[in-house]
Amino acid sequence: MSMKMSHVLSTRGCSSSSLLRSRSCSLVRSSRRSLVSEFRTSSPFSLGSSGVFRKKSLQEVRASPADANKNDNAAATSGADATTQEEMPVEVMDMFREAQQNILELNRSRLVALEELQLARARIEDLEERCLEAERKAAEASAMLVQGSAGTASSSSSSQQTSGVTLRYITGWEEAYVHYADAEGQWTTPPGEQMTKVDSKEDGKGNVFEVSLPASANFVVNNGGGDWDQPGSGHGANYEVKEPGVYTLSKGELKKDR
Numbered sequence: 102m103s104m105k106m107s108h109v110l111s112t113r114g115c116s117s118s119s120l121l122r123s124r125s126c127s128l129v130r131s132s133r134r135s136l137v138s139e140f141r142t143s144s145p146f147s148l149g150s151s152g153v154f155r156k157k158s159l160q161e162v163r164a165s166p167a168d169a170n171k172n173d174n175a176a177a178t179s180g181a182d183a184t185t186q187e188e189m190p191v192e193v194m195d196m197f198r199e200a201q202q203n204i205l206e207l208n209r210s211r212l213v214a215l216e217e218l219q220l221a222r223a224r225i226e227d228l229e230e231r232c233l234e235a236e237r238k239a240a241e242a243s244a245m246l247v248q249g250s251a252g253t254a255s256s257s258s259s260s261q262q263t264s265g266v267t268l269r270y271i272t273g274w275e276e277a278y279v280h281y282a283d284a285e286g287q288w289t290t291p292p293g294e295q296m297t298k299v300d301s302k303e304d305g306k307g308n309v310f311e312v313s314l315p316a317s318a319n320f321v322v323n324n325g326g327g328d329w330d331q332p333g334s335g336h337g338a339n340y341e342v343k344e345p346g347v348y349t350l351s352k353g354e355l356k357k358d359r
Contacts (some may be wrong), residue, residue, distance in 0.1 A: 115353045138280075165225055225339060258297075264315065265315060266316060266346060266347075267312075267313055267314075268296075268311065268313075268342075268350060269311050269344075269348065270309070270312070270349075270351070271307050271351040271359075272330070273308070274308065274324040274328070275308065275324075276295060276298075276324055276325050277296040277308075277322055277325075278292040278293045278295050278322065278323050278324070279293050279314070279322055280292060280322075281314055281319060282319045282320070282339075283315045283318055284315060284318070284319075285294075285319045291323075292323050292325045293323070295312075297311050297312060299311050316344060316345045317342065317344070318341070320339060320340050320341075321339055322340075322350065330350075332353060342355075346358070
């Protein structure tokens, strides 16, 4: 029993001594760090990068820990400012690149719009030229049509004058018919072919009728109601034309005008 107790006591003694020793070492290390810090701050010498002590400058000796803290804070602030200054140009460059890209896009759009405008102007000019050409052709066609109509009328008139007879009949009748026989002796069916009223006499006592006959024909005129106009004694007599031309029959007298 006494041996166990002595063993326990001895064990506890060793543990206590170990604890005290550990605490003592910690205090020594802490004191050493404090001394080294004070020495670096207050000593006129400092440890260089090569491990050799060098003498501090007057500014370093006069500098206090507070000044050192201020310097540390200023360095940290300047580092932050430098970081900000380094970051700012990147953002500015990004904005500059974006602006350049927008300018390029606008220039491309402007070029496309200019090309489309030039194409539209070219189309307008082409359409205007086509319209002018169409108007010119229409005018030429109208002139040719007028000339063709005039030529047809003149040729028809000349053909009538050269190949047929135009008979003008002046009478007081309101209607007039010509009953004629061609060169082969074939007579029309009575009362014959109706004549066209073309004019009235100025005194109001007569009308002018016209009709076309063959170049050689015998004919008589009637009013379609049983009254006949025949030369001479009347019954059985006929008027006669033997060549083309314009003839006028009035009051039983037939004469060639041209």
